[in-house]
Amino acid sequence: MPRTLVKDALNATGPMEVILLQGWVRTRRDAKAFSFIELNDGSCLKGLQVIVDAALPDYAHITKANTGASVEVRGQLVASKGAGQKWEVVAEKFTVLGEADATYPLQKKGHSLEFLREIAHLRPRSNLFGAVFRVRSRLAYAVHQYFQAKGFYYVHTPIITASDAEGAGNLFRVTALDPSNPPKDATGAVDYAQDFFGKKTFLTVSGQLESEIFATALSNVYTFGPTFRAENSHTSRHAAEFWMIEPEVAFCDLHGDMDLAEEFVKYLIRDAKEHCAADLEFFSKFVDKELLARLDFVLERPFQRCSYTEAVEILTKSGKRWEHPVAWGDNLQSEHERFLTEEHFKCPVTVYNYPRAIKAFYMRLTDGDAPDRQTVAAMDLLVPGIGEIIGGSQREERLDQLKEGMTFHHLDEKAYWWYLDLRRYGSVPHAGFGLGFERMLMFVTGVANIRDVIPFARTPGAAEF
RNA sequence: UGCCCGGUAGCUCAGUGGUAGAGCAGGUGACUGUUAAUCACUUGGUCGAAGGUUCGAUCCCUUCCCGGGCAGCCA
DSSP, X not given: OOBOOHHHHHTOSSOEEEEEEEEEEEEEEEOSSEEEEEEEOSSSSSOEEEEEETTSGGGGGGGGOOTTOEEXXXXXXXXXXXXXXXXXXXXXXXXXXXXXXXXXXXOSSOOOHHHHHHTTTTGGGSHXXXXXXXXXXXXXXXXXXXXXXXXXXXXXXXXXXXXXXXXSSOOOEEOOSOTTSOOBOTTSXXXXXXXXXXXXXXXXXXXXXXXHHHHHHHSEEEEEEEEEOOOOOOXXXXXXXXXXXXXXXXXXXXXXXXXXXXXXXXXXXXXXXXXXXXXXXXXXXXXXXXXXXXXXXHHHSOOEEEEHHHHHHHHHHTOOOOSSOOOTXXXXXXXXXXXXXXXXXXXXXXXXXXXXXXXXXXXXBOTTOOGGGOEEEEEEEEETTTEEEEEEEEEOOOHHHHXXXXXXXXXXGGGGHHHHHHHHSSOOOEEEEEEEHHHHHHHHHOXXXXXXXXXXXXXXXXXXX
């Protein structure tokens, strides 16, 4: 007999004569003549109440059906006599498949997130993490739906890369050399020419440069994959391994890029609201009371846009005392970004046209800037509570300007010969951005720590599981 | 990497210079169409580790380990 998921049983339109359920016991309440079991199989947040009558031959096993035990129930789906649920199952056959003794760490009470992180192999069985990872799955799907429906092609950019100077943080080295006895060259340095790839290689920090190759062939492309940064970051919004979505669009300028970013973010929020309503309600109740109101608010209005120069003016005139002074040419600090999105605009803000010196070499030089206020067509999307969720730019499509940019940033043209070739042959204006998938999840779920929206977080000093 | 906070029962925490307590969980019993059930009783601790100060340290000091927050780096 086929198994019925709890989700489908709860959505039943009428009683059912016989139904098979398999899942895990969340809690058991014993009465004199029968027991109540709350059965959860992860298919949805809610569990299904099972009634096991003491007259059943299987009732002897009921004491083994503790919180955490896996069980199988065959029985009748009937309208519940109790309040709190529409349907319940009256067991006819009840089997404990896998016991869980008193050492089972998940109790029928709230646990701290820190504790749950230490038991990352069991935390998906909790309400909160079940909900988080259902939303994560749904949004990953929505990413593909969004881009595929818009005619974007999905490109798999390499995980192992030889580009080591993209300016996006420290890289993890990939090597097959024996670390205790590496080959040396004439100068005594490690000879990577003898390594697996014949050169230094790293885990990717971004698929952007490669996706530009495909954008200048397939027009509209996106990547969605793991990204690695060997930064020693101890914050609630940084991980060493995270997933990033990077669309790259040919024949697109910075404004088209910002439009796309805004539409995409709103699409994901709308999709989660539509397909993960129960899970979002749970977050709204137990994680962040203002979550649903904030998501609605964000959906309803256009994101604010302001140039870096305007942002500096706003910050300067705010009358606020900044820990880090505000000056044109300096990077916006967290406190500045938070002020813009949380206090000044009180909504997501896209800041664009940043000073050239603080941005990457591949960003397009803005025409007509004063010589001492040179900017590039970069944009950051800032959201309340998290800060930067998207970073993007229009890419420099003009060969001479790109070369000049590389000189400006002290990069070696030779290492980027293929990247320059894209500007030599049929170059087109193009733009793209990177959305941190986990940061998006944090925004949608209200979960405040990035370690709690990724199944197995990799952070400095932590690679368990 | 810098600054700050924390580590006491399985979990969440309180506490004191004289070697410890609560709630929940676990166990036993009672009771109940219950629903984080309820009530009674009960088991349970090298107070993160190592040094030091002290007659005596879980408490004070130092170092280390671990967790967390903020900043920088960014997504």
